[in-house]
Amino acid sequence: MLVEVLKEEYRRHFTTDPHMFISETFIGMVQNKCDRMVRLMKEDDSSMGLIAGIKDDILKSPFSAPFGGFHYSHEHQFYYTISNFITDLKEYVNKKDLKGVSVTLPPDLYQANMNAKLINAFIRSGFTMAVPDICNWADLKNFDGKWAKYVVEQNCRKAVKHGLTWSLVTDMKSKEDAYEVIFRNREEQGRKIYMTLDDLLEMEHIVPVDFFLVRDSNGNGIGAGIFYRGHEKIVTGIFMGDDMEKRNLGIMNLMYKHCFYHYKDMGFDYIDLGTSSFEGEPNIGLIRFKELHNCITSLRYTFSWAP
Template identity: 80%
Template sequence: MLVEVSKKEYRRRFTTDPHMFISEAFIDVVENKCDRVVRLMKEDDSSMGLIAGIKDGVLKSPFSAPFGGFHYSHEYQFYYTISNFLTDLKEYIRREGLKGLSITLPPDLYQANMNAKLVNAFVKLGFTMVTPDICNWVDLKNFDGKWAKYVVEQNCRKAVKHGLTWSMVNDRESMEEGYKVILRNREEQGRKIHMTLDDLLAMNWIVPVDFFCVKNTEDNVLGVGVFYRGHEKIVQGIFMGDDLEKRNLGIMNLMYKHCFYHYKNMEVDYIDLGTSSFEGEPNVGLIRFKELHNCITSLRYTFTWAP
């Protein structure tokens, strides 16, 4: 049986996080976006645990992040440990009179072994698998400056020829201008942003937030990349976008190239470039663009269940 425990007790059992979105520091920042945060574990076994938020009667992990998922003592859990935990999770939903649950697992980049067993167990136990989102990431260990297609380097040269430059920025003015570029980019594609610039910069209290801009010769921001360094070997691309009217200048080609080199020089192993689909619907052009830049394509799974 699963029981709710205090933050202190939960953290006595689970001292490390598979990723930043289930860390206490992150949960503290976003807990006001749900009705209540619960920390669940089995009475007699601390092999697995779950931090989730209850929102409108539904248990959610995440409740305000790209993905959530489980804590575990190590990634090589026995299959029956995982299966029993998910069975008890159903019973917890029933016992508490909740409407259901929704859990989005991290991409395989973070926990391939656990995901394989979790996905199998979710399906076998009758959870509903939402159409998986397509996500992309790049292996910097094997990045040598050569691209899947030569057109990437051609576009980088075009950007330089037009006087575009890439740099990390720390001044508020550049960040505000860059945020407006991202905002327009998303609006023109019919997508919303759920974070203000202040929300974004407030994450600096939790993890380093890197803000990169591509500017033209008039010092106007044409492209933006925002990354979280919340993992020892993986950085996350949170927002990347450009001025759609000037996209033919090779803005994002230049952004990708310099960001890859920047993090490779920092001895980062991987860049998680997020999803290339929305609620399961693929953005074919974005997938192609990322794959041209040596990205690996994989799946991110979400499961739901209602009694």
């Protein structure tokens, strides 16, 4: 049986986080976006735990993040520990008269062993699997400046030839410029952006946030990237975009190249470049673009169950 525990009790058993989106600092910042937050553990076993938000009578992990998932004492949990927790999760939903539960797991980059067992257990326990989202990540350990296709380096040279420059920016005006590029890019594609610049600046209080700009020869921002450094070995790309009418200048090729070198030099092993799909619908061009830049393509799973 799962029981709700206080933060102090929960954290006595789970002192580290598989990723930043289930850390106390992040949860504390977004907890006002759900009706109630709960920390769940088994009554007789502290091997696994779940922080989730109840929103519209549905238990959600995450309730305001790209992905959520479980805490665990170590990644090599026995299968029955995982399957029993998921069975108890269904019982908790029933007992509390909730409408259902939804869990989006982190990509395999963060926890391959746990994901394999969790996915199997979710399916065997009768959960419904949504069409998996396609996500991409880059292995910086093996990055040597060579790309999957030579056209990437050709486009980087084109960018330099046209006077484009890349830089990490720290002043407020440049951060505003970077956000404006991202905003324009989303608008041009008819996509919503769910974070304001103020939201990103607020995030800087709990995790390092890096803003990058590609400028043209006149100093105008035409490409941008925003990243979180919330993991010891994995840096997370939150937003990347360019001015689409100038895309043929190689803006994003230059962005990827310099970001890869930048974070490799900082000692990071991987860059999580997020999803290349929306609610399971693949963005074929974006997948291809990331794979040209040596990215590995994998899946991100969401499971749900209703009584």
